[in-house]
Amino acid sequence: MQDLSRLCIHTATTKPWSIEIAVEQYARANVAGITVWRDALTGRNPATVGRAIRDAGLEVVSLCRGGFFPSVDADARARAQADNLRAVEEAEALGAPLIVLVCGADPAQSLDDSRAQIIEGIRAVAGRAQDAGVRLAIEPLHPMYADAKSAVNTMQSANDMCDAIQLPNVGVAVDVYHIWWDPGAFDQIARCGTAGRLFAFHVCDWRVPTRDLLLDRGLMGEGCIDIPRFRSAVEKAGFSGFNEVEIFSTDYWSGDQSAYLQRIIEAYRQHV
């Protein structure tokens, strides 16, 4: 997409940069939005960071990430809920209208149990989030993360969970990296749109071969995902928000981040 007015970048994408440098560099490059990872806020006042972001002309798109609700240990579940309530406070102070949820999974119990605990966890924080004007987006994660990162691994599972929760501020974040392989993904994106719960859209690419389960995501156009088809599908489903670039890559993190930012923008223009 040539127009950058809907381009958002995650702070984790340019992880070597502090959030202050990221904000300055994104703004100078005409990036329009920023999604803030919580680790980028360490030692900072979220309200101050939020003001600095807006002063730089950027929009805060979301806070990443809440979630990680399940555990076999009830105390750990209580701590996770408390941490998610803190995330809601941070989002409110930062001025982020959305928290992305990496829902969690505990390999010491069944996925069914983890899913039930995710629903319980989301219900426990959604009311406070609603009061703060913050929405929560369940992000289905690729099935290779079902062991310890998320028991929600398809768009269908995320939609089913939203149906079970039935709260207006709980929806779904669509990330092409996690769902591109799923023959049911397009129908489920449409379902998500019909239900008015398509809250976010994340892009990157699946490298062939992928050398690491976590930190080998590709720039858009470097892999095998048909990103324009997914962008078209979410737009057809009514989504008009930001296209968020979220790339975890030891390769890219080890290089010059300014040059990398230019490559991100070029890849966005050509392959999103």
Next chain:
Amino acid sequence: MQDLSRLCIHTATTKPWSIEIAVEQYARANVAGITVWRDALTGRNPATVGRAIRDAGLEVVSLCRGGFFPSVDADARARAQADNLRAVEEAEALGAPLIVLVCGADPAQSLDDSRAQIIEGIRAVAGRAQDAGVRLAIEPLHPMYADAKSAVNTMQSANDMCDAIQLPNVGVAVDVYHIWWDPGAFDQIARCGTAGRLFAFHVCDWRVPTRDLLLDRGLMGEGCIDIPRFRSAVEKAGFSGFNEVEIFSTDYWSGDQSAYLQRIIEAYRQHV
């Protein structure tokens, strides 16, 4: 399962062993069945190998693997079909009643196109296989292999493909490693049974963390898969064949294979 009468091991599980050594060692350890990988037959006459296996008191459970049908290149697709016809000849000579299909995918085209070419490829070889008394099992592969190994990534997708193909000798191989994360897996195993197409059952475990996308499978009990629940589900669906141990692991391949075989048997007794 204490009883070893349904224990089968894949030659790829003990890859450092030649097939001759594997047969001797498996038989001595009271393993009942063997699934032969095609690379283990290199330079050998499949009929001779098949006789040696039976003489040792083992049953040939299947030949691994056919498939890899899709390609953007029509010549490559024709070569793939020819190679699958050779696999049918090898299975017939070996006395293997089943070929497991890793169906393939070409990242240079859409998954829809790859799926259509898989159907075309299976149809092109199924008649010859039927004449040879050989069944073909579509093995859904974990979605992390959707780029280049298989465009069939769920039990539902495998069942849908069998419905499209509608041939009595085309069914499904269930491997817990690939489908354990899927909330729809149990319903689809039941559907598979009802259709009389549950042809094989493979076990190993998903290590937490998994350090490599291909070669870090765990012994049963080392990971987070509820294998007995899956065994119970396939048996409820009418399956009474072998429980096949298929583990790719650089760690295990680098150690003493005799000790490893004992660990496999112990893990089978305790965790299958």
